[in-house]
Amino acid sequence: MGKIIGLVQSKGGVGKTTTAVNLAAELVRRGHTVALLDADPAGHAAAIAEDGRLAFSVTSHLLEDGNGAAAWAKTVRGNTAEFVVIDAPGSMGAAYGATLAVADLVCVPSGSTVLDIRGAAETVRVIRQHRRETKAVGPDILVVPSRIDKRTSAGRDAVATLAALTEPVAPPITYRAAVADSLATGEAVPTDSPSAVEFAALTDAILTRLGVMA
Template sequence: MAKLIGLASTKGGVGKTTIALNLAAVLVHRGAKVVVIDADPAGHAAAVAEMGALPYTVTPLLLEEVEASAVAAWSKAVRAADADFVVLDAPGALGAAFGAVIAIADLVLVPVGASMLDVRGAAETVGIVRRHRKAGGRGRPDILVVPSRVDRRTGAGRDVVGTLAGLTEPVAPPITLRAVVADSLSGGEVVPADSPSAIEFGALADAVRTRLETM
């Protein structure tokens, strides 16, 4: 059965889709079968995939109805994916799809920048995931906070890992703010395999697999 990895944040601009696409690429390059589900009406992941250069499939699968039957059908479609890992790119706004991604995920990645507003957004997202976990009574999803778009030239960027420890959830290795990350997605590609950013996404993949293996 596929492991379900959700990307969720109530704050925009933290690199959620970027992390989803590059994490999926690392998993594929390591021999896993991966499907990315774009559940965000903005459709950014699907738009990148349309350029035809990603090494996996991105499937748009929106959920805009709150009725139990619609949520159940959506969840069934996600679980039916023929893959080792399903990476779910949740919408940024609270709604049916945001909640559904959290409800079915084995692991939720919470991308967060170094600013005060980013950290507040991460705290809000973590709180929502914890409430879903408590309500579900199944001990899942696990949470992994991902420092994203980190500018190490700033004090906040250098201290972000320590700052995020205050959320009392595991913190992944940071993803540094680099032009190559944005430039690659603009061309429909993930970061080059020999780039420093690829090393960072590889370290994130290691952290993800470690969390999943402890469940």
Template sequence: MPKLIGLASTKGGVGKTTIAVNLAAVMARRGLRVSIIDADPAGHASAVAEMGALPFPVATLLLEEVEAKAVAAWSKAVRGATADYVVLDAPGALGPAFGAVLAIADIVLVPVGASMLDIRGAAETVGIVRRHRKANGRGRPDILVVPSRVDRRTGSGRDVVGTLAGLTEPVAPPISARAIVADSLSAGEPVPAESPSALEFGALADAVKTRLENI
């Protein structure tokens, strides 16, 4: 059964799909079998995949019904993926798919920018994940907060890791705001393997792997 990595945020514009695509790319380059399941009706990950340049598959698997039978079928399809890791791109709005991702994920990555509104959104998402974890009684999903689109030229960008420590959850190495990240995604590709951004996504992959090994 694959390890399930959820990407979730109730705040838009924090780079959720960008992180999903580039995290999966790092894993694929390391020889791991990885896939993305796009559970977001916005379909951003699927749109990137349609350009045909990703080194891993992306499947659209929406869940718009709250009935137990539909949720069970969705969960079975996710767990049945032929992969070592499945990255789940959750919808930004609360709903059946958002809850289902939190219910089955081994770890949830919460992307967050450096602004006050981004941090408020991350706090809300972390609170929701904690409530799901308490309700399911299995001690999962683990939570990893991911500083995203960080501009180190600003005071908030330089201080973001320390600020996010206030959420009392582990904080991943930050992902910097660079033009190459947006440009690569627009071209349907992950960032180039030897770029500084690829090194940052590699550090994120290392952090995710370490946490999954300790679950």
């Protein structure tokens, strides 16, 4: 079974789908097989893939209620890709909880606003509660500063602010219009762009947390 990475945040608009798509793209560039599962009813990742320009598969994998959680999880664990990336829904429903149950690592994207950081803190709290209730070691947590505007004081302080959650913090992903533009055309960021360098650094951090050679 491959490594399962969940993108989870209780607040929307923090770059969850953007991170999932570009993480998957960077893993493929490194020669890994990757499956991106869109578990969010909004279906943003699946919509981005409709143009067929991504180098990996994106499959809608919804879980409407907890009754189907076991079958949902079995499908995730049975995927033959080296890495399975799950774009989880923002609401704390069945798929949100199921993602925490199957993931080896949960990435928690967060912007620098008060509401973004509150959402990240709530997500971290839920993951820790899940570990206590299930007496499980995992999932591991990596907080991802996302959509960071370094021109603002909050953006410049984002890494330090998120470190107060007392979980590992990844290198930040800067807010750039080029990132949104690439997704609008159904693609990951260009490989020669500053954003690609940042997503590569994020991928290095994720592989380190997973104990996988970069």
